[in-house]
Amino acid sequence: MKVFxxxxxxxxxxxxxxxxxxxxxxxxxxxxxPRAAPWECLTFEWFDVLYNDKRIVNGIQNxxxxxxxxxxxxxxxxxxxxxVLTQIxxxxxxxxxxxxxxxxxxxxxxxxISTLVFWDRINVMLGFTSDSFLHNGIFLTILGQSTFIxxxxxxxxxxxxxxxxxxxxxxxxxxxxxxxxxxxxxxxPFLKPAIGSAAVLAFLASFENYNTTTFTFGKYPTLTIxxxxxxxxxxxxxxSTLAFLIVVLTIVGALSHEIYQRRKQLALxxxxxxxxxxxxxxxxxxxxxxxxxxxxxxxxVGGFSTIWFASVYSPEACKIEVREEKRAHQQQxxxxxxxxxxxxxxxxxxxGPDIFGADxxxxxxxxxxxxxxxxxxxxxxxxxxxxxxxxxAPSSANPGAGAxxxxxxTQNLKKQTESGN
Amino acid sequence: xxxxxxxxLKDVWIRFGDFVAVREANVNIEGGSFFSFLGxxxxxKTTILRAVSGFLEPSDGQVLIGGKDMAxxxxxxxxxxxxxxxxxxxxxxxxxxxxxxxxxxxxxxxADRRKRADELLEMIALTGQGDKLPSELSGxxxxxxxxxxxxxxxPDVLLLDEPLSALDLKLRQHMxxxxxxxxxxxxxxxxYITHDQGEALTMSDRVAVxxxxxxxxxxxxxxxxxxxxxxxxASFVGENNVFRGKVKSVENGMAVVSTNRTGxxxxxxxxxxxxxxxxxxxxxxxxxPEAFSIATDTGNTGNQVKALVTNEEFEGQAYNVFxxxxxGKQIKMSLVNQGKVRSSSMGKDMTLEYDPxxxxxxxxxxxxxx
Numbered sequence: 001m002k003v004f005x006x007x008x009x010x011x012x013x014x015x016x017x018x019x020x021x022x023x024x025x026x027x028x029x030x031x032x033x034p035r036a037a038p039w040e041c042l043t044f045e046w047f048d049v050l051y052n053d054k055r056i057v058n059g060i061q062n063x064x065x066x067x068x069x070x071x072x073x074x075x076x077x078x079x080x081x082x083x084v085l086t087q088i089x090x091x092x093x094x095x096x097x098x099x100x101x102x103x104x105x106x107x108x109x110x111x112x113i114s115t116l117v118f119w120d121r122i123n124v125m126l127g128f129t130s131d132s133f134l135h136n137g138i139f140l141t142i143l144g145q146s147t148f149i150x151x152x153x154x155x156x157x158x159x160x161x162x163x164x165x166x167x168x169x170x171x172x173x174x175x176x177x178x179x180x181x182x183x184x185x186x187x188x189p190f191l192k193p194a195i196g197s198a199a200v201l202a203f204l205a206s207f208e209n210y211n212t213t214t215f216t217f218g219k220y221p222t223l224t225i226x227x228x229x230x231x232x233x234x235x236x237x238x239x240s241t242l243a244f245l246i247v248v249l250t251i252v253g254a255l256s257h258e259i260y261q262r263r264k265q266l267a268l269x270x271x272x273x274x275x276x277x278x279x280x281x282x283x284x285x286x287x288x289x290x291x292x293x294x295x296x297x298x299x300x301v302g303g304f305s306t307i308w309f310a311s312v313y314s315p316e317a318c319k320i321e322v323r324e325e326k327r328a329h330q331q332q333x334x335x336x337x338x339x340x341x342x343x344x345x346x347x348x349x350x351x352g353p354d355i356f357g358a359d360x361x362x363x364x365x366x367x368x369x370x371x372x373x374x375x376x377x378x379x380x381x382x383x384x385x386x387x388x389x390x391x392x393a394p395s396s397a398n399p400g401a402g403a404x405x406x407x408x409x410t411q412n413l414k415k416q417t418e419s420g421n
Numbered sequence: 422x423x424x425x426x427x428x429x430l431k432d433v434w435i436r437f438g439d440f441v442a443v444r445e446a447n448v449n450i451e452g453g454s455f456f457s458f459l460g461x462x463x464x465x466k467t468t469i470l471r472a473v474s475g476f477l478e479p480s481d482g483q484v485l486i487g488g489k490d491m492a493x494x495x496x497x498x499x500x501x502x503x504x505x506x507x508x509x510x511x512x513x514x515x516x517x518x519x520x521x522x523x524x525x526x527x528x529x530x531x532a533d534r535r536k537r538a539d540e541l542l543e544m545i546a547l548t549g550q551g552d553k554l555p556s557e558l559s560g561x562x563x564x565x566x567x568x569x570x571x572x573x574x575x576p577d578v579l580l581l582d583e584p585l586s587a588l589d590l591k592l593r594q595h596m597x598x599x600x601x602x603x604x605x606x607x608x609x610x611x612x613y614i615t616h617d618q619g620e621a622l623t624m625s626d627r628v629a630v631x632x633x634x635x636x637x638x639x640x641x642x643x644x645x646x647x648x649x650x651x652x653x654x655a656s657f658v659g660e661n662n663v664f665r666g667k668v669k670s671v672e673n674g675m676a677v678v679s680t681n682r683t684g685x686x687x688x689x690x691x692x693x694x695x696x697x698x699x700x701x702x703x704x705x706x707x708x709x710p711e712a713f714s715i716a717t718d719t720g721n722t723g724n725q726v727k728a729l730v731t732n733e734e735f736e737g738q739a740y741n742v743f744x745x746x747x748x749g750k751q752i753k754m755s756l757v758n759q760g761k762v763r764s765s766s767m768g769k770d771m772t773l774e775y776d777p778x779x780x781x782x783x784x785x786x787x788x789x790x791x
Contacts, residue, residue, distance in 0.1 A: 165507065168511060175570070175571075
């Protein structure tokens with residue numbers, strides 16, 4: 001039973017985290033196309049590539065600006081919406097709730113299109129030109145995203161407000177506070193944790209949003225838009241490094257929060273420190289009874305040593321080695337084929353010309369031009385990577401099969417040369 | 422007394438839709454007095470309090486504080502402070518910030534507020550606890566903080582909405598005396614809401630007993646107990662034995678009622694019925710358990726009840742004897758424990774007698790449900 005549970009957990013977490021791990025690994029592998037296997041060289045160059053990629057950096061900037069704008073707008077609208085929900089006439093409450101929550105259920109694409117169309121109409125009605133702020137990508141994206149993110153925020157606030165004692169507001173009023181003072185000094189401090197969670201939620205939802213933004217971004221593509229476009233035009237592992245950075249930031253953020261929570265809990269429990277029970281060795285105060293903090297410290301040590309290693313280590317030697325290896329392998333294959341052809345020539349000479357002879361002779365002469373013409377089609381870089389396949393170019397020794405499906409399969413090639421024999 | 426600011430309710434009606442929460446309330450609360458509204462839950466007493474503090478406007482009638490009509494004046498502008506049933510201390514503020522909240526909203530600086538808070542903390546015997554959070558205090562301490570917070574606003578009228586109901590018995594009894602002392606010290610008008618007759622009787626100068634939005638009787642504690650004006654008041658305040666019957670004759674403020682089972686009983690006519698109770702009316706006689714004693718001479722009629730003893734119990738300060746009464750109800754007699762050994766009378770008939778002056782006849786009416 002325990003084994004079964006363990007297996008289940010492995011599968012479960014593998015499913016959840018596996019893709020992230022694989023993607024992170026590809027960010028440290030040297031090939032130009034992101035892949036984890038075969039492992040070639042440990043490299044940090046993709047971080048450089050990422051840092052120097054103007055479009056990605058620009059996308060992150062836009063995402064941050066839009067994220068902050070969305071947080072402000074959504075938190076304010078969400079709070080206002082939730083306050084209305086607590087004040088509204090009970091009979092209207094269910095209807096109001098449905099209306100306010102509806103944007104969550106509407107597809108993001110629809111919200112994006114409608115935002116675009118709506119503000120365009122407004123723009124036309126007001127007689128502005130097409131470069132007015134109503135057509136600004138940042139303005140539209142913030143509004144478009146906030147339509148549904150505000151609903152998420154409202155749910156957070158409603159959950160918190162359900163635990164609010166209206167008596168506190170009444171007590172404040174009774175003690176002479178104005179309505180504004182009662183809101184600012186009583187309700188707002190009570191809602192503070194909810195404001196924090198709503199802001200985080202809103203920022204994350206804004207940062208990762210694609211389907212609404214894709215209609216509204218205009219001249220200000222966000223990170224998600226940039227990534228999607230990159231995938232369309234071909235990607236390199238710098239995107240994996242970006243993913244890696246985001247994963248690490250998330251883990252660090254989650255751990256810091258956990259550390260904070262546990263410290264608060266410990267402070268509340270006010271019990272004897274763990275060390276007093278275990279005796280002897282005592283962890284520093286921060287770490288006592290706080291596994292999250294311990295993980296964090298390990299992570300930080302790992303992170304710093306990686307950065308140090310990256311500044312010292314150079315993958316160039318390894319890369320040259322790998323290149324040499326590939327070249328040697330290629331050379332070997334070419335030699336092998338040459339050898340086979342020489343053998344064939346010799347056999348022909350021995351047997352004398354036969355029906356195939358007429359075909360085979362020109363084939364033999366094709367050898368070098370064949371290599372040349374294919375060589376120009378394949379990028380030398382690609383050739384380099386696809387070592388064994390590259391050697392198929394000269395394999396058009398047998399013109400009957402050469403140009404077609406079997407071209408890229410050395411296995412086939414061997415069979416054919418054998419049958420040729 | 423009489424120095425403080427009085428509160429007057431004139432023909433106050435409060436309706437919620439079709440439901441009438443308060444019906445024609447006329448109350449005159451003397452300035453500087455301790456006034457209680459006593460009644461079962463849902464009788465409208467909290468509604469009256471909210472109308473005085475300004476959280477709701479009466480549908481009809483006037484609320485006057487210090488002779489001024491309070492219509493249209495919000496809770497933050499009225500010279501009242503309310504102590505809530507759940508106290509409503511601000512959980513995120515320290516004790517001293519809680520106490521001086523009324524000064525904070527006036528824009529008074531932190532140093533001055535701190536000084537005032539320390540004075541009040543000393544008054545409520547919580548010196549040095551100002552930097553705690555309310556959640557770190559015990560129930561009784563929270564109670565006192567709530568009182569200090571209300572007093573800090575220097576109200577003319579302090580309103581208390583069942584503030585002791587959440588405390589345990591010992592603390593409740595202690596807080597009763599303490600509240601009364603505070604009231605006498607500060608000399609302002611206290612209006613106290615409770616469903617606990619013990620609290621109302623021990624602390625108040627005057628008590629209003631309420632039933633379904635109607636004020637049945639306004640009087641001092643002893644009059645309420647000894648001279649209830651309706652069957653509801655008689656049965657709600659303290660324990661009472663009820664005998665039902667028809668009035669046989671009336672003379673000199675006394676009435677003889679022929680009951681179904683116990684025979685003719687004589688008693689003093691109570692409340693407003695003194696002048697209009699006549700022979701043939703349906704009536705109820707109320708006799709307190711402690712008004713009964715064991716009859717020495719069983720020959721008398723009109724003030725004796727004979728019944729079967731069904732149960733006896735010892736309560737410490739008293740022996741309670743239960744006898745078979747009217748309509749399946751029990752008659753209860755309390756005998757003060759004088760340290761003498763009593764022999765049991767279980768299963769025997771016993772004759773009880775009472776002083777007709779201490780029993781009350783009232784026209785038939787609604788009783789408080791137990």
